[in-house]
Amino acid sequence: MNKFESYDYLKVTVEETRLSHYIDGYECFGWKLDPNIPLEVNGGKAVVHFKRSRAILNKVELTRLQSHFEACQRDLEALEGSAVSLATSAGIGAGILGCAFVAGAVFAVTAETPIIWLMILLAIPGFILWGAAYPIYKYVKMKRMEKVESLMEAKLDESEEVCKKGHALL
Template identity: 40%
Template sequence: MNQVIKEGNEFIGYEYKDIITEPERASLYLDGYRHFGWVPDDNFQVSAAKGKITLKLKRNRKLLNKAELTRLQRHFDSCVNELDKIQKSATFPPMMWAILIGLIGTALIAGSTFAVTADSPMILLCVILAIPGFICWAIPPMVYQKLLQKKQGQIEAAMEQKYDEIDDICQKGDKLL
């Protein structure tokens, strides 16, 4: 007859959570969620698919202060989402300006092409439109880099503030454990 041997002092019931995130955010989630009682589930490996990572976590169901920890965890999640928005906001305006300048260059080149292919070709107008058109095609990468550098300086302070807020949330969670 099979005999079940009980190892350990007591039964622990767990709740489970899957987090799907980008690889660069995985460490932040693992480190942060530890302060809310979550630990990596040893029964599963971290899986990756389509540029995303799935983290499998578990925590004791009978955790004290669970409601407050869950509230802090949601606040942590919203701060991480705001970090992503801040990073995306850095690249959006420079990209839009670069695209706009490129489109203006395309319109100028189109005007130049129509000027030279008209019934009576207007070579002078073609040259007048082509020169700024080619310039507008050449400068978007430089404009993008300059505006991105300027915007990066502005958002570094906002990101540092968010990281400080995340640290405060994690410290509060750690005190509740």
């Protein structure tokens, strides 16, 4: 004879690259992958369905720890995003500045009396800035990741501690 058991259900959308971390983390709070609903992956995002027994002990404390875990994950994503957004801004800024130089060169050459020396003087840094936009992006991203790496490690350690506490309550 089977014993009746009811479940709580949870649907989480996460970055595909962080999927394993989320699955491992939620299991520490009593959640199991729902075998009845397949994993959905679309456009770099994954939708995961979990279920957990409603009769689980320490539910309130597990929920509090789960919220802490989710906050740590959001902080990690924000730290990663800060490196990309700063680098993108630097690369775009270099490209726009290059456009301004090239525009000045165009105005210099299309003037009533073309000023060839000014056109050359403005075009060269414009083309250099256009070409440097991507290397600037890569360099700024690398430098920012070096700065955020220690912060990310601290958040991962904090997340691990929260998962240990949750697992101990099960």
